Amino acid sequence: MLKNSFKKLRVVLLDRDGVINQEPGPVLTPEQFVMIPKSAEAVAKINDQGWQCFVITNQAAFARGYLEDSVFEKITEKMQRELGKSGAHFDGQYYCPHHPDWENGKQLKSPNYCLCRKPGTLLLEQAAAEHGFVAEETIFIGDSTSDFAAASSWGTHSIGVRTGHAGRDRKADAEPDYWQDDLWSAVEFLLTATS
Numbered sequence: 001m002l003k004n005s006f007k008k009l010r011v012v013l014l015d016r017d018g019v020i021n022q023e024p025g026p027v028l029t030p031e032q033f034v035m036i037p038k039s040a041e042a043v044a045k046i047n048d049q050g051w052q053c054f055v056i057t058n059q060a061a062f063a064r065g066y067l068e069d070s071v072f073e074k075i076t077e078k079m080q081r082e083l084g085k086s087g088a089h090f091d092g093q094y095y096c097p098h099h100p101d102w103e104n105g106k107q108l109k110s111p112n113y114c115l116c117r118k119p120g121t122l123l124l125e126q127a128a129a130e131h132g133f134v135a136e137e138t139i140f141i142g143d144s145t146s147d148f149a150a151a152s153s154w155g156t157h158s159i160g161v162r163t164g165h166a167g168r169d170r171k172a173d174a175e176p177d178y179w180q181d182d183l184w185s186a187v188e189f190l191l192t193a194t195s
């Protein structure tokens with residue numbers, strides 16, 4: 001089970017919706033942010049292990065005009081509170097507010113692609129540059145094909161979880177390197193693989 005890629009592991013990159021919290025569609029209010037069972041405990045285990053933990057999330061609701069900074073901040077605060085109940089925290093969050101077909105709540109006549117929206121890798125590159133890690137030291141845990149594609153383009157491995165989209169979204173033609181039921185199982189898998 002032990003792969004060379006896990007020997008250097010010290011950073012866990014997490015998608016948010018469908019991994020940490022349920023994905024009923026876009027999360028537009030703090031009330032719609034509902035934790036997946038044991039995801040906070042899983043992040044606490046990441047913290048206890050001394051691994052850094054960053055959230056990497058697409059939030060196209062900004063581009064569609066359904067979300068603004070102040071509400072996103074409140075949603076982030078709720079995530080921090082919910083994690084805090086289990087003594088867990090994340091070390092940073094990176095998000096893409098764009099969508100190729102939308103800008104400031106208006107539909108675009110021709111698509112405008114950014115580099116940060118997963119499967120783009122810019123958010124991963126930014127996190128790595130700002131916190132001084134490289135792809136070989138990381139693993140990406142996500143529920144969407146765009147997560148798996150971003151991880152693989154950037155040069156890291158991914159674990160797919162069967163919560164949220166469970167890889168069924170078909171946005172990108174990508175498979176994760178491993179599958180686990182949820183974030184808790186994914187972290188247990190990592191603890192075993194690195195011990």
Ligand SMILES: [Mg+2]
Pocket residue numbers: 015016017018019023142143144164165
């Ligand atoms: Mg997701």
Ligand SMILES: [Zn+2]
Pocket residue numbers: 096097098099114115116117
């Ligand atoms: Zn973007």
